[in-house]
Amino acid sequence: MERSVIEQKMVDVLVDELGLERDKIQMGSKxxxxxxxxxxxxxxxxxxLEDTFGVKIPDxxxxxxxxxxxxxxxxxxxxxx
Amino acid sequence: xEARRRVVVTGLGTVNPLAGDVDTFWKNLxxxxxxxxxxxxxxxxxxPVKIAGEVTDFDPEEFIPRKEARRLDRYAxxxxxxxxxxxxxxxxxxxxxxxxxxRAGVVVGSGIGGIxxxxxxxDVMRTRGHDRVSPLAITQIIPxxxxxxxxxxxxxxxxxxxxxxxxxxxxNAIGDAAEIIRRGDADVMVAGGAEAPICEFAxxxxxxxxxxxTRNDEPERASRPFxxxxxxxxxxxGAATLILExxxxxxxxxxxxxxxxxxxxxxADGYHITLPRPGGMGAAKAMEAALRNASLPxxxxxxxxAHGTSTQANDSTETAxxxxxxxxxxxxxxxxxxxxxxxxxxxxxxxxxxxxxxLAIRDGLxxxxxxxxxxxxxxxxxxxxxxxxxxEVRYAMTNSFGFGGHNVSLIFAHHA
Numbered sequence: 494m495e496r497s498v499i500e501q502k503m504v505d506v507l508v509d510e511l512g513l514e515r516d517k518i519q520m521g522s523k524x525x526x527x528x529x530x531x532x533x534x535x536x537x538x539x540x541x542l543e544d545t546f547g548v549k550i551p552d553x554x555x556x557x558x559x560x561x562x563x564x565x566x567x568x569x570x571x572x573x574x
Numbered sequence: 575x576e577a578r579r580r581v582v583v584t585g586l587g588t589v590n591p592l593a594g595d596v597d598t599f600w601k602n603l604x605x606x607x608x609x610x611x612x613x614x615x616x617x618x619x620x621x622p623v624k625i626a627g628e629v630t631d632f633d634p635e636e637f638i639p640r641k642e643a644r645r646l647d648r649y650a651x652x653x654x655x656x657x658x659x660x661x662x663x664x665x666x667x668x669x670x671x672x673x674x675x676x677r678a679g680v681v682v683g684s685g686i687g688g689i690x691x692x693x694x695x696x697d698v699m700r701t702r703g704h705d706r707v708s709p710l711a712i713t714q715i716i717p718x719x720x721x722x723x724x725x726x727x728x729x730x731x732x733x734x735x736x737x738x739x740x741x742x743x744x745x746n747a748i749g750d751a752a753e754i755i756r757r758g759d760a761d762v763m764v765a766g767g768a769e770a771p772i773c774e775f776a777x778x779x780x781x782x783x784x785x786x787x788t789r790n791d792e793p794e795r796a797s798r799p800f801x802x803x804x805x806x807x808x809x810x811x812g813a814a815t816l817i818l819e820x821x822x823x824x825x826x827x828x829x830x831x832x833x834x835x836x837x838x839x840x841x842a843d844g845y846h847i848t849l850p851r852p853g854g855m856g857a858a859k860a861m862e863a864a865l866r867n868a869s870l871p872x873x874x875x876x877x878x879x880a881h882g883t884s885t886q887a888n889d890s891t892e893t894a895x896x897x898x899x900x901x902x903x904x905x906x907x908x909x910x911x912x913x914x915x916x917x918x919x920x921x922x923x924x925x926x927x928x929x930x931x932x933l934a935i936r937d938g939l940x941x942x943x944x945x946x947x948x949x950x951x952x953x954x955x956x957x958x959x960x961x962x963x964x965x966e967v968r969y970a971m972t973n974s975f976g977f978g979g980h981n982v983s984l985i986f987a988h989h990a
Contacts, residue, residue, distance in 0.1 A: 512641035
């Protein structure tokens with residue numbers, strides 16, 4: 494999957510599943526500080542990413558992710574495997 | 575000794591099957607409109623009950639920021655909207671986080687809280703596994719969350735509680751909120767109730783209890799309290815909020831006052847999980863307790879907004895209870911059931927019926943019991959059949975009774 498496609502789907506998930514405003518989301522946006530995604534929102538995001546991309550994301554792996562771009566990196570790496 | 579702190583009502587809000595605002599609600603209620611129709615929320619093919627009072631065309635995102643709206647069950651969305659209206663009506667805003675925020679609180683009542691979210695998440699767990707259950711499942715289901723969210727949104731940092739006494743829940747919420755003001759723990763209380771039970775699971779449950787009407791072909795005629803042909807209540811959804819305020823606090827800011835909450839009485843039937851105690855003694859004790867609390871004789875009551883569910887058992891038993899309490903005055907006093915029009919909001923019923931009492935007091939206009947066609951010998955009072963009636967109302971009582979045998983009566987008074 495092209496990175497640009499992953500980025501687009503990532504933004505769609507954040508808008509559709511977490512109710513975030515599309516124009517506030519950038520690849521450098523920090524989930525907690527910039528987008529105000531709380532701990533419950535993180536769980537929702539992980540579930541939505543798993544459903545959208547057909548990957549499995551253990552909590553331990555998610556802990557290191559702070560920005561939207563890092564989440565894209567992680568999904569891309571998993572899809573590449 | 576300090577004089578007793580008195581509690582007045584300075585704001586109202588509602589969203590219900592008849593209307594999405596108080597003025598339209600009152601206009602429709604006094605013109606005898608039914609809010610009941612065929613269920614649109616889900617496919618009713620598998621269940622015998624196909625009618626309900628739905629809040630149609632409700633778009634939560636019209637009132638609630640999208641990020642918040644999608645985290646809330648429908649019942650809590652209703653309460654948010656009703657509460658925003660009521661605070662606006664009262665001219666109160668606590669968002670500056672002044673000391674007043676700490677003197678303002680919430681008591682919300684709900685019978686079954688986020689039952690739609692419960693059903694949805696249970697479906698997900700059974701079909702897709704436990705790791706697909708939403709992290710918001712629990713916060714959507716719990717019946718206190720409507721009050722929790724109200725405190726967050728409207729900056730109400732005082733006492734915050736929740737009553738879960740089935741169909742008496744919001745009557746308890748209003749009474750308990752008034753007591754919090756009376757004892758000095760708050761000056762303003764947001765009080766009310768909300769329910770959103772129109773889903774397959776809850777409809778099936780009430781249907782299996784043989785409590786609801788199956789007059790599926792005539793939805794608007796299905797809720798017919800006190801009529802001989804009644805065959806059960808009609809489930810409905812919505813919310814209503816009252817702003818209760820310490821009287822001097824309200825007077826000092828020149829607030830509009832709808833009326834005073836003067837009486838709150840409770841009892842338990844101690845008899846059966848769903849059936850009322852035959853003869854009506856339990857309900858009578860709640861009405862008597864409210865009169866005692868208000869220091870009023872029975873003859874002072876000008877109007878009773880009955881629980882009047884349209885079940886065989888409730889309506890005859892409540893009639894008997896009213897006669898036990900009021901004696902001869904029972905026959906001279908208008909008694910109506912607005913559930914004939916709104917359907918039964920379950921945990922929200924006490925609040926929406928308190929609105930009906932306060933507006934009856936304000937306008938000297940008593941809303942009718944619609945669909946009253948054939949008298950039942952066991953229900954022989956003046957039920958204000960089918961048309962609203964002009965009549966001065968100085969004191970109005972509203973009754974709410976819940977599964978479990980919870981009986982609650984409130985008395986509202988004209989405020990001179």
